[in-house]
Amino acid sequence: MMSANKLIISAAIFLIALFSNASADPDTEQLDHLAGRSRTVYNQFQTETLHLQLQMELQDRFFTTAHQNQMAETAKTALSDLTSILTDQNNIRIFIEEYDQTDWHVKFGETGLWKTSVSNSLQTQIRILNIKFWFALTRSIPARDTMLTQILNEINDLQSQLESHNLTTLKLSTLYWLNTPRSKNQLETLLKSLLIRSDLPHSTAAEIQLQHIRFRNSPRNLAPMIQAITESAELTENRRLILSAAALSCRFHQDKSLLSLFETAPQIKYPLGRLLFDKMISVSLNQLPTAVTPLQIDTAVAYTSAYPDKFDTLIDKISQIPRLKTPFLLYTAGLKQYEKNDQQAIRYWIDSANTQSRTPSVLLKFTPAQISERALRYAYNLAIEKSIKVPLLEEAFESHFALTGQNPELIFLYSQALRINSQYEKAAKLLEELTTRSDHWAQKAQLELIRLQIATTEDHSALISQLRRLAIETNPDTPAQSAIRFEALEILFKLESTDLTSETAARIISLVPENDIPPSLLFYKIAALQILDRPDQALECMLIILDTGNCDHVPELILSLDENLRNFELTETSLGHSGLVDIARFCRDCLPSPETDLIFAEYKLLAVSPEEDLSSVEKILDEYKNNEPPSLNYLRTKARFSTFQGKFAEASGLWGRIASIYESEHPSNSPPSWQWWRAKYYELENWAKLGPDQSKTIPHNIQVLQHSFEENIPHLWEKKLISLRKKHN
């Protein structure tokens, strides 16, 4: 029993000793964790203060006190973190170095832990020195010099232990900023010794070269240096180096070098734009013209285009010095302004186009003509919408013509905008200039002039002759002239159709082209054919439109169908009827409505053979029977259906009602419309079908009609009435 207790206690002691021993020994994971933290803190500092570091490289000062304080605060935080990490790293290093057991070599020698711990500590120390350097720059003299001297001593100490290129460049910077008589000599000596060394890595050598240019203030060497950087694949990968080179180019106003860096590493535009924006905002108005170049302004514009507030601040400042307004700035201002103030935006674009033609912005990828065309397009749309913007359109056109020369298409568009805004005289003047040309624009201008005169004159007879001549003179085989011809014919037919008589209808038909007639002209032909009582040909034209399957023309087709009913009863062939039913069905499918339903039903009734099923018609009539007041289309269809069903008294009553509606609609001193005559005829015809007793009054009624209206009875209906009278005499 006793021995078992001893055994348990011994085992417990062994385990405790084992674990306590294990926790005391540092391992790779612990070292890597601290090294990782050190790296993260330093990288974070570099990222957060990049634009502040670049400020110093650009101008040897922080732009504002706020920037200076920001650097100090960030550096303090980073220093505190890194010092804590360094303490932990040093503790581990000391532990390893003071370990005096026989297994030291196994634990820390072969594993490389000791070497790693020393290296990690040194790296953290170098990082701390770097951050201390930036912190020192936020202090004023003499505190700054004291700190820099201390940094320099620490660098020297470290350099005795290891050779670090980072320390070398840091030493150069420290000496540059150290304000002692010896420091300048030391800087010169160090620079000389470094510049002749050929064993340095490319990036370190390039960094030293850039510092050399900055310290010596010798921009002459910058261009070849930047060329060397842009030609080296290794150096162009080093973003920090490229940014330093770009800041130096800005410092010496070397736009060409800056541009070559942009081409090599376009991504630097953003941080550099931020830097230049901060600079432009921090300097006074007097200093601004000498502080920045046009390319630098454009770089700031490219950065601020993503920040509306910053862009407004920038443009507010630059607007006070007109010669600093670059084309890129003006163009971007136009884009930003368009939603708020469209007129101002167009003015910006006009200015941008003009400036771009004189001093082009490299970052603006548009030609003066393209920018001016944009201004013109927007100004044109505005002028069409609001006449108050016409002066702006004139400005845009004048500017565009000055840049690109006269263009007939644009002159034509300009005249159209003026016409829409009732500036007829100006528009006519422009068009008259165009009529002297030898190409199709002359005819297009003639047509537009006619349009103008239509809007301004009452008597159109002279214009009708001009249009006819224009239509004949244009060549139908040339696409441009053919379009003008169709346009001229459309206007001509529209004018002729205001008083469509047999004579004007015949003239329309003589001018309509034989083939490839656009639907807009075809409808005029249909109307003319209907006037000339040629329903079969009108139907042929309507079937051409039906073949296109285009629903856009349904409203015109409905009108043609309605007009066609005027002399429908003359078309006795079933082919004609079924064609019209097809058109009516097409209209109904394209544009379902009570009107198209009833038109279809009516045509179906007119085309029907006695044995045909008319349930579809009955269904349509049932659907609309309760609509009050009933439409004329409904009454007419219902009346035709009643006739079809043999309900002649009801049909007669319905036609009588239709006649009274037409009678109430037309002026009392004008002759009744053809629709009234149709209703009257069917009223009497249906009544006559009731039988001999009922039909005996019909001849007298027709006689009164004939003698009351004499020559004002439409020919078709007079013929039908006479025939009905003779039948029941």
Add this chain to the structure above:
Amino acid sequence: MAPLIDIIFLLLIFFLVTAKWRPEESHLPLKLTTASAQTIQAPKAIPLELNITTTDTGCSVNFSNNSVTISDNTIDKDLQNFLESLNNVLEKHKRLVNDPIEIYCDTKVKWLYLARIYNDLYGAGFTDITFAVYEK
């Protein structure tokens, strides 16, 4: 002091004596037409429209491109002329006296003229005379 029953009887006799009995209503001499929605009337000849408008001295009757002026001073003679012109038009239109006549009358025309024209038309044998109703 009179008993209550005497007072009640006295009041009853008073009301019986002073009461005025309602006389029996006689029949109104009015014959209302009966409406029939189903009946469809035979088509009539189109009505001849007479338009009566006011003038400074009387009124003017217009019909089928004819115009007759009726003045205060010569009303009888003018109405005679009107009937003659009307007969000519009827003859020209082949109308019969039982064909409808529709009167459109200006609101400013004096009632006297309208009544005389109507009476003369009725007297001449026209039975189907209607007044057009205007919508305001």
